Amino acid sequence: VATSSCSLAASVTRLAAAALVAMSLPVAGATTDYEVKAAYLYNFLSFVTWPPSFFDGPASPLRLCIAAPDPFGPVINDTMRGEQVEGRPIAVERLRGSEGAQRCHVLFVPAAAANGAELMRAVEGAPVLVVGETDEFLERGGVVRFFLDAGHVRFDISRTAAERRGLMLSSRLLQVARRVG
Amino acid sequence: MRWPGMTPFKDQPLARKALTLGIVPTICALLVTSIVFVAMAFFVARDNIMRDTDSLVAIVADSVSAAVAFNDPRTASEVVNALRAKDAIETACVFDASGRLFASYARRDRRCAASATEPDRNRPGSIVRVHDVAVGDRIVGRVRLASNLTEVYARTQAQALGTLAALLVGALVAWALARYMRHWISHPVIELASTADRVSASRNYAIRATKLTDDEVGKLVDSFNAMLAQVQMQERVKDEFLAALSHELRTPLNAILGWLQIARTQQLQGPALTRALDRLERNARSQTRVVEDLLDVSRIVTGKLEMQRETVDLRSVVTASVDAVTPHAEARRIRLALTADGESFPVSGDRQRLEQVFVNLLSNAVKFSHEGGLVTVAIEGDVSEWIVTVKDQGIGIAPDFLPHVFERFRQFDGSMTREHGGLGLGLAIAKDVVDLHDGSIYAHSDGRGRGSTFIVRLPHPRRTVAALPQRASGTSDTIH
Numbered sequence: 001v002a003t004s005s006c007s008l009a010a011s012v013t014r015l016a017a018a019a020l021v022a023m024s025l026p027v028a029g030a031t032t033d034y035e036v037k038a039a040y041l042y043n044f045l046s047f048v049t050w051p052p053s054f055f056d057g058p059a060s061p062l063r064l065c066i067a068a069p070d071p072f073g074p075v076i077n078d079t080m081r082g083e084q085v086e087g088r089p090i091a092v093e094r095l096r097g098s099e100g101a102q103r104c105h106v107l108f109v110p111a112a113a114a115n116g117a118e119l120m121r122a123v124e125g126a127p128v129l130v131v132g133e134t135d136e137f138l139e140r141g142g143v144v145r146f147f148l149d150a151g152h153v154r155f156d157i158s159r160t161a162a163e164r165r166g167l168m169l170s171s172r173l174l175q176v177a178r179r180v181g
Numbered sequence: 182m183r184w185p186g187m188t189p190f191k192d193q194p195l196a197r198k199a200l201t202l203g204i205v206p207t208i209c210a211l212l213v214t215s216i217v218f219v220a221m222a223f224f225v226a227r228d229n230i231m232r233d234t235d236s237l238v239a240i241v242a243d244s245v246s247a248a249v250a251f252n253d254p255r256t257a258s259e260v261v262n263a264l265r266a267k268d269a270i271e272t273a274c275v276f277d278a279s280g281r282l283f284a285s286y287a288r289r290d291r292r293c294a295a296s297a298t299e300p301d302r303n304r305p306g307s308i309v310r311v312h313d314v315a316v317g318d319r320i321v322g323r324v325r326l327a328s329n330l331t332e333v334y335a336r337t338q339a340q341a342l343g344t345l346a347a348l349l350v351g352a353l354v355a356w357a358l359a360r361y362m363r364h365w366i367s368h369p370v371i372e373l374a375s376t377a378d379r380v381s382a383s384r385n386y387a388i389r390a391t392k393l394t395d396d397e398v399g400k401l402v403d404s405f406n407a408m409l410a411q412v413q414m415q416e417r418v419k420d421e422f423l424a425a426l427s428h429e430l431r432t433p434l435n436a437i438l439g440w441l442q443i444a445r446t447q448q449l450q451g452p453a454l455t456r457a458l459d460r461l462e463r464n465a466r467s468q469t470r471v472v473e474d475l476l477d478v479s480r481i482v483t484g485k486l487e488m489q490r491e492t493v494d495l496r497s498v499v500t501a502s503v504d505a506v507t508p509h510a511e512a513r514r515i516r517l518a519l520t521a522d523g524e525s526f527p528v529s530g531d532r533q534r535l536e537q538v539f540v541n542l543l544s545n546a547v548k549f550s551h552e553g554g555l556v557t558v559a560i561e562g563d564v565s566e567w568i569v570t571v572k573d574q575g576i577g578i579a580p581d582f583l584p585h586v587f588e589r590f591r592q593f594d595g596s597m598t599r600e601h602g603g604l605g606l607g608l609a610i611a612k613d614v615v616d617l618h619d620g621s622i623y624a625h626s627d628g629r630g631r632g633s634t635f636i637v638r639l640p641h642p643r644r645t646v647a648a649l650p651q652r653a654s655g656t657s658d659t660i661h
Contacts, residue, residue, distance in 0.1 A: 036252075043250040046317040085317045152252065172247035176256050 034072050036153045037133075037146055038079040041106060044129060044144070045085040047173035050105055051166050054127045061091040065104035067113045070094050098122040106131060109142070116140070127166045138181055143167065147178075154178050196367035203359025208352050215344040223337040230269050230328050234310045237267065238326040242312040245275050249283060249314050249322040257284035271307060271329040275314070277322045288329075297323035306330040369398040373405060386413040425604050429471045433464035440464075474606045477537075478589060481613040488531040488617060492642055495526035495535070495567050496560055502539035503558060506547055514553045517543070521560040526567050529642035530618045538614050541607035542571045542635050549575035549633070566620070569637045578626035578633050586624045587612040615639070 045062060062085055066072060080090040093104065098115055101107055101122040109116055109132040116134075120141045123130060130142045137145040138158040143165065145156045157177040162169050174180050190198070241261060248257035261273040264286055274293035275284040285293045297311050307327050314322035376390040386409050392402045440457045443449065449457050480486040503517050510517050528535070539558075546556045550573045559570045578586060589609040608624075615622045620639040626632065 040251060042319075043247075043316050046250075047247055083318065154253075155251070170247065172244065173251075176247045176251045176253040 047170035049168040199363035207355040234328040261286040433468040546573035
């Protein structure tokens with residue numbers, strides 16, 4: 001009982017922190033953008049449906065992969081720690097190259113990634129929610145693209161890319177995206 | 182209940198009562214129905230709004246989840262502003278996880294509460310529902326929806342007014358119908374009352390009330406008319422009796438005065454005087470008998486007839502009675518035959534009264550016999566009583582008069598009274614005396630012209646007084 005209440009308290013604290021971060025975007029610097037993006041990456045998990053066959057089992061983890069170089073630092077682990085989505089734990093994986101990328105459920109490709117094209121080829125046609133932050137990311141096969149709008153983190157979505165990959169996106173998610181391609 | 186200057190309900194005219202009975206229960210029933218109807222409509226409408234609010238707050242919480250999760254107040258605002266179509270919604274407020282207002286919709290002068298958890302101020306007419314906004318397992322905000330019951334109140338008010346109007350119309354219809362129908366109840370009674378008034382004022386007992394209905398009032402009319410018929414009959418009997426009485430009193434008086442005048446003017450002497458005195462005496466006795474009869478009736482009616490009670494021989498009583506009427510019978514050549522089945526016929530009673538009974542019966546028999554007829558008297562015994570039968574071959578009794586033959590002052594009709602004389606008291610007195618002896622009297626006739634039979638039954642005297650001690654004290658020598 002003690003441990004569960006402790007973990008509850010910890011998660012509440014983390015949630016409050018994440019929400020606070022989301023709310024205080026205008027005064028936050030570039031580093032806090034990634035805290036927001038980490039929170040958004042978590043949020044995406046609830047609005048995206050993967051093909052059931054893309055999981056090993058009913059309780060097998062959701063794999064959230066961050067391609068090198070990792071811009072999040074400990075933030076991403078802090079955000080995901082202890083969380084579950086529909087009974088699945090979240091596993092954060094940092095990729096060195098493109099190996100194993102096709103088995104990720106979410107693949108975040110940082111703007112500074114050197115092997116972007118290679119990664120895109122690796123996950124071509126796979127049900128991977130590929131999230132990037134460069135201008136032409138959707139044209140290169142990405143599903144979600146973060147951008148900054150007057151200091152707020154927003155995103156565009158390519159529905160065709162999602163459909164091609166067999167991902168189902170919630171209409172609620174499409175509603176809040178700036179552009180849906 | 183009683184108000185000053187107002188007649189209490191029980192004293193109000195029937196028509197007013199009928200009107201009241203027609204309207205008051207109707208209004209009460211309508212009122213109860215209306216109240217229940219309006220209340221039910223109100224509760225159903227309120228319940229609907231509550232359930233609408235319950236489901237709407239869940240829908241809104243789900244719809245704004247992505248907008249809250251991805252910090253998109255504009256989309257959230259669009260979602261909540263779609264509630265504009267729902268009249269009952271006053272405010273729809275979305276708060277983020279830190280409790281700050283994220284998006285809102287407010288109707289007219291309403292404003293969002295400072296926070297989702299702000300307690301409902303229980304403002305009448307509003308329903309507040311709060312729902313978490315969740316993304317996965319995380320709660321990212323709250324939605325607070327306030328619904329407005331004023332529309333329900335307004336609708337209920339309109340319904341109440343409509344129902345009230347319907348009630349008034351219903352009451353008016355009930356009033357009109359009751360007003361139209363009340364005469365059905367009051368009219369027959371008023372009619373009867375006015376007839377009674379007319380009878381009472383004019384003392385004309387030939388008037389009859391008209392029977393308008395076949396209900397209780399109709400029965401009352403029948404009873405009233407039957408009563409009038411009785412009164413009318415009594416009146417006639419009384420008139421006839423007075424006529425007979427004056428005749429009976431005047432006839433001997435005329436004879437007495439006539440003989441007195443003859444005695445005085447002709448200075449009668451010897452056998453002529455004796456004959457005149459006989460006539461005077463006979464007429465005086467005749468008048469005395471009339472007066473005695475009247476006194477007897479009066480005594481019987483007031484219960485003051487004194488009777489000796491001793492053991493008398495019925496045969497000697499009957500023989501004495503036969504002897505008493507023999508002169509009259511012989512005068513009209515009528516034979517009197519007495520038969521007795523046995524030796525002794527003891528009866529407990531008053532000799533003179535019993536004689537009176539049989540003299541009356543025999544006088545009648547002689548009076549109503551044709552000249553040269555036969556009157557038989559028979560005394561018989563029974564296990565418990567003696568039976569005396571007086572039978573004649575005279576004019577008989579009409580069947581419709583037979584039941585009234587023992588009533589006081591009744592004779593067959595006026596003409597008979599005049600033809601045969603008498604007051605019509607003889608049989609009535611006979612019956613009363615026989616009754617006082619615990620006996621019974623019975624008349625029979627096969628009709629007019631076929632003679633009449635009178636049967637008197639008298640009980641055997643009780644053997645010992647001690648055998649019935651409880652009645653010993655009551656059966657003293659005199660009966661009152």
